[in-house]
Structures are given as C-alpha cells and as structure tokens.
Amino acid sequence: MRQSKPFKSIKEQVQYLKENKQISFSDEESAKIYLLNHNYYNVISVAKVRFVSYFKDGKKYYLPSQFEMWQDYYEKDVMLSKKLILQVADLEKEINSKLAYYLSEMIETGRINHDLKYRIKNIINHDMNNKAKDYAFSETWTYVTQSTFGTVVKIIDCLDKVMQKKILPKSFGIKSIKELKNFVITYFI
Incomplete structure (x- = not known):
C-alpha cells in the first residue's frame, strides 16, 4: 500500500x-x-x-532543469487540454444534432421498424430514469439533446450503417461506430 x-x-x-x-x-x-x-x-x-x-x-x-521548463511544459499541457475539450464539445454537438434530426425524421415519417423503435425508446428511458417524463416517440430531438454522450453512442450503434454514416462527423475523420466508441474510450474514460 x-x-x-x-x-x-x-x-x-x-x-x-x-x-x-x-x-x-x-x-x-x-x-x-x-x-x-x-x-x-x-x-x-x-x-x-x-x-x-x-x-x-x-x-x-x-x-537537471530550470523551473521555467516545468512551468512551460505544464502550460502547454493545459492549452492542449483546453483545445481538446473544445473539439470534443464540437464533436458531441454535431453528433447530437444530426442524431436528433435523423432519428426524429425516421420516427415521424414511420421509416423505422417496431423493434428498433422500442429498443431506442428503452435506451432513452433508461438514460432518463431520474427525469419526470418517459420518452414516448414525440419530441425526439429534446430527448436526444438531453441524453448523455454514452447514450447517444448506444443509439447510433442500433442504427444501420447508412444512417450511422449520415450522423458520424466527417470533419473529425470518424467513419464507423467502432471508431466513435474508441474515441469515447480514449478521451472520456
């Protein structure tokens, strides 16, 4: 110990x-x-x-070193962390926005099968377990926006490859749900 x-x-x-x-x-x-x-x-x-x-x-x-060298290294690390946090926030915003739109569109236009619809409902309601209102296939965009990033990744994982490709941000070079999960593990855990 x-x-x-x-x-x-x-x-x-x-x-x-x-x-x-x-x-x-x-x-x-x-x-x-x-x-x-x-x-x-x-x-x-x-x-x-x-x-x-x-x-x-x-x-x-x-x-042997000068304190200023340690100070400089620390300040560069802080700056890098700030940039990374901003990029991660942009990534999350883009993914949440696209998922909210495309999932809402699928549900509102009936282009989602029953099993997938209820699987997503269960994921969202599990995430919202401490919130007052259960998700019931309306105002999907508000529930996605309020979800944790981990929940958003779980929902995207349920979708077919074509829809995943629409949602995953090209600006970050993430091409598959596996790459998104690796990104989340690398930077959030």
Missing part, C-alpha cells in the same frame, strides 16, 4: 524540488507564487515524464 505524503509548505516544496528533482530557480519568489496559484501536484506531476532521466530501485532520477 502506498504511504501518504505529508503536507509541505510552498517553501518546503521549492526546497524539495531542488534536492529531489534537480530543479533550479531563477526567481524563487515567482516560482512560489506560481506553485500556490497552479498547485504543485498539477505542475510537477504532468511534467515528470518529460524530465525523468532513469529509474532505479523504484526511484526516479531527474535531469
């Missing part, structure tokens, strides 16, 4: 970084403020992989 680590003051954190991670500081006061504002764990943990030289007997040994 991993032993918990004791609390360290900002001053102790800087000293620890000097002694144990071979980090030097051009401006310790600025570094202390940065660690306070961004959290030691966030800044240092994300960059460990970049600055570890080797492992020996379960211990990590670090390359």
Whole structure:
C-alpha cells in the first residue's frame, strides 16, 4: 500500500524540488507564487515524464532543469487540454444534432421498424430514469439533446450503417461506430 505524503509548505516544496528533482530557480519568489496559484501536484506531476532521466530501485532520477521548463511544459499541457475539450464539445454537438434530426425524421415519417423503435425508446428511458417524463416517440430531438454522450453512442450503434454514416462527423475523420466508441474510450474514460 502506498504511504501518504505529508503536507509541505510552498517553501518546503521549492526546497524539495531542488534536492529531489534537480530543479533550479531563477526567481524563487515567482516560482512560489506560481506553485500556490497552479498547485504543485498539477505542475510537477504532468511534467515528470518529460524530465525523468532513469529509474532505479523504484526511484526516479531527474535531469537537471530550470523551473521555467516545468512551468512551460505544464502550460502547454493545459492549452492542449483546453483545445481538446473544445473539439470534443464540437464533436458531441454535431453528433447530437444530426442524431436528433435523423432519428426524429425516421420516427415521424414511420421509416423505422417496431423493434428498433422500442429498443431506442428503452435506451432513452433508461438514460432518463431520474427525469419526470418517459420518452414516448414525440419530441425526439429534446430527448436526444438531453441524453448523455454514452447514450447517444448506444443509439447510433442500433442504427444501420447508412444512417450511422449520415450522423458520424466527417470533419473529425470518424467513419464507423467502432471508431466513435474508441474515441469515447480514449478521451472520456
């Protein structure tokens, strides 16, 4: 079992970084403020992989470095995360919108078989289990929009390949439900 680590003051954190991670500081006061504002764990943990030289007997040994290098690595990671989150939000919006439209169209025009219709109803009602109104084949677009992304993926998985192809976003290069599931697993789990 991993032993918990004791609390360290900002001053102790800087000293620890000097002694144990071979980090030097051009401006310790600025570094202390940065660690306070961004959290030691966030800044240092994300960059460990970049600055570890080797492992020996379960211990990590670090390359000598400047704190500003760790800070820069952390800030790039934060920027990348923000861009990824925005792209994922765009992906989800596009998929939800297309699914809401095409599924509503199929149901309203009667171009959906009975078994598939009730299978989708069960998926939606299972997702909506804590909400007041059960889905009953009307206002499909509102239920799809309120569904979790996982539920949306389950619904798309029920549809035939032609309909899946209409819904899956070409702008993200996702060509199959399998690729969408892999995307979800990679970025959401």
